[in-house]
Amino acid sequence: MTVRRIEVRERVMARNDELAAQVRARLAARGVTAINLMSSPGAGKTTLLERTLAELGEPLDMAVVAGDVQTQNDADRLAVHTGRLVQAIVTGGACHLDALQVNDALDHIDLDRTRLLIIENVGNLVCPASWDLGERHRVVLFTVTEGEDKPLKYPKMFEKADWVVLTKTDLLPYLPFDVDRAMRYCRQVNPRLQFLQVSAMKGDGMDAWFEFLRRAAAPSAGA
Amino acid sequence: MHELSLAMEIGRLAEAKLGASVSRCVAVGVEVGTDSGVEPSALAFCLEAVLSEPPWTGARAVLTQPEGNQFHLSWLEVEDDDGSED
Numbered sequence: 001m002t003v004r005r006i007e008v009r010e011r012v013m014a015r016n017d018e019l020a021a022q023v024r025a026r027l028a029a030r031g032v033t034a035i036n037l038m039s040s041p042g043a044g045k046t047t048l049l050e051r052t053l054a055e056l057g058e059p060l061d062m063a064v065v066a067g068d069v070q071t072q073n074d075a076d077r078l079a080v081h082t083g084r085l086v087q088a089i090v091t092g093g094a095c096h097l098d099a100l101q102v103n104d105a106l107d108h109i110d111l112d113r114t115r116l117l118i119i120e121n122v123g124n125l126v127c128p129a130s131w132d133l134g135e136r137h138r139v140v141l142f143t144v145t146e147g148e149d150k151p152l153k154y155p156k157m158f159e160k161a162d163w164v165v166l167t168k169t170d171l172l173p174y175l176p177f178d179v180d181r182a183m184r185y186c187r188q189v190n191p192r193l194q195f196l197q198v199s200a201m202k203g204d205g206m207d208a209w210f211e212f213l214r215r216a217a218a219p220s221a222g223a
Numbered sequence: 224m225h226e227l228s229l230a231m232e233i234g235r236l237a238e239a240k241l242g243a244s245v246s247r248c249v250a251v252g253v254e255v256g257t258d259s260g261v262e263p264s265a266l267a268f269c270l271e272a273v274l275s276e277p278p279w280t281g282a283r284a285v286l287t288q289p290e291g292n293q294f295h296l297s298w299l300e301v302e303d304d305d306g307s308e309d
Contacts, residue, residue, distance in 0.1 A: 003249060006299045010236055012229060012253075013294060095225050127225040130260050156260045 019099035023134025030111040039141035041123030044167040057082035061115040096127035116217040125154040148182040170199035230269035250300040256291040
């Protein structure tokens with residue numbers, strides 16, 4: 001018996017990246033903008049989306065893909081606010097969404113009647129950062145009940161994002177959270193990051209968030 | 224869980240490369256860059272599980288950790304019956 005070595009050098013993420021490219025091409029062909037919404041569990045993704053669907057669901061022809069480890073509770077919560085389609089993905093234990101799941105979910109969405117697709121990822125600041133889903137924007141929600149140093153602890157998530165939305169700002173008077181320090185840490189990890197501050201419960205800052213989405217969904221945005 | 228899906232993808236890539244010789248594979252070389260976001264010990268644990276299930280016959284996972292963000296299946300070692308025992 002002899003042992004023979006076969007050189008391979010294949011990227012482990014290659015298949016996901018090919019599928020993400022496929023998703024991106026499918027969406028581009030229909031003029032759909034996709035946003036990958038990520039955060040730790042409990043940062044307010046679903047509440048932000050509830051308010052967003054109520055305001056922009058119809059005007060921006062929104063569709064939502066909501067990923068959860070178990071239950072489709074989030075998708076059910078969101079469906080109350082819109083007649084637009086909310087597609088649930090239950091990952092069955094997996095800690096992130098991948099491009100294959102999103103590609104399959106697109107089969108259930110009328111892309112010709114959609115302009116803005118929001119993909120609510122599984123609540124997790126580690127794993128979703130590694131999976132390209134074919135999105136145009138990566139938005140990380142960062143909540144004021146977390147430590148300001150989250151960007152330093154989870155750098156890959158913030159490195160790969162282009163927007164950070166600080167959520168639950170109505171709680172700031174009750175917490176020692178230092179907004180300037182949090183933003184400084186974000187910029188330390190990724191100087192290109194852009195910021196929004198919102199309270200989805202009270203409505204503060206929501207106009208700027210809606211404006212960001214309107215611009216993202218505008219036909220010229222992908223140019 | 225993250226590392227388990229990565230281990231399964233490594234198994235899938237390696238199987239596609241090896242075809243019928245998968246059962247004779249004795250080692251799987253993986254490069255896990257220090258900035259790849261992959262936890263090497265968790266990946267090693269998951270790879271051991273994947274490589275002990277058919278069609279695998281207990282190939283060894285050999286992980287190296289170069290600087291950088293690369294994450295590659297780098298090589299495979301297969302035992303060939305060259306007739307030397309005949």
